[in-house]
Amino acid sequence: MNKKITILLSAILLSFTVISCREVTEPAADPVVFEPTPAAKEMVMAGAAPEVEVVIVGDPASGSEWFLNEGCNACHSTGAEKIVGPGFAGIYERAASRGYSSPDDYIEASIRYPGEYIVEGYSNLMPASWEEAEKQEIADIIAYLKTLQ
Numbered sequence: 001m002n003k004k005i006t007i008l009l010s011a012i013l014l015s016f017t018v019i020s021c022r023e024v025t026e027p028a029a030d031p032v033v034f035e036p037t038p039a040a041k042e043m044v045m046a047g048a049a050p051e052v053e054v055v056i057v058g059d060p061a062s063g064s065e066w067f068l069n070e071g072c073n074a075c076h077s078t079g080a081e082k083i084v085g086p087g088f089a090g091i092y093e094r095a096a097s098r099g100y101s102s103p104d105d106y107i108e109a110s111i112r113y114p115g116e117y118i119v120e121g122y123s124n125l126m127p128a129s130w131e132e133a134e135k136q137e138i139a140d141i142i143a144y145l146k147t148l149q
């Protein structure tokens with residue numbers, strides 16, 4: 001090979017090397033680091049997801065409709081009269097004395113699991129048809145029962 005060409009090729013090669021080295025050594029942009037707060041880090045480590053509380057507000061008018069549509073009225077009067085089950089006059093106040101954490105809890109349990117607490121003087125005759133009732137339906141019937149004094 002001709003000496004001139006060899007030198008020329010070497011020069012070209014060298015310049016390529018210099019260029020590529022320069023490219024590689026060019027400083028990269030600072031990496032973006034996500035730093036969660038210590039509290040968030042602890043939650044993630046504990047496997048906890050942030051809790052979102054959904055508040056369901058009961059509507060007495062819808063509760064009254066549900067009471068009729070589901071046939072609760074076949075066994076429960078809205079007064080003091082006993083049919084198959086107890087009359088619902090004053091049910092919400094009475095519900096507070098059943099040993100549950102709240103009157104709402106008691107009423108919900110009475111509807112979902114009627115055999116769980118049997119009212120004195122009555123038999124376990126309420127059908128267990130509402131175990132899967134919607135949270136909203138339960139909230140509505142509770143709101144309605146509250147209005148029955």
Ligand code: HEC
Nearest residue numbers: 070071072075084085086110114117118119122123125126
């Ligand atoms: C076939 C009759 C029957 C039907 C229908 C019925 N219940 Fe009852 N229910 C009873 C009887 C009997 C009791 C009392 C025995 C017991 O505690 O399970 C009772 C008890 C209750 C109690 C507790 C009452 C108290 O004084 O502590 C609630 C609340 C209640 N029912 C709600 C409902 C609702 C709401 C419906 C409709 C979705 C309904 N029931 C449908 C028969 C019925």
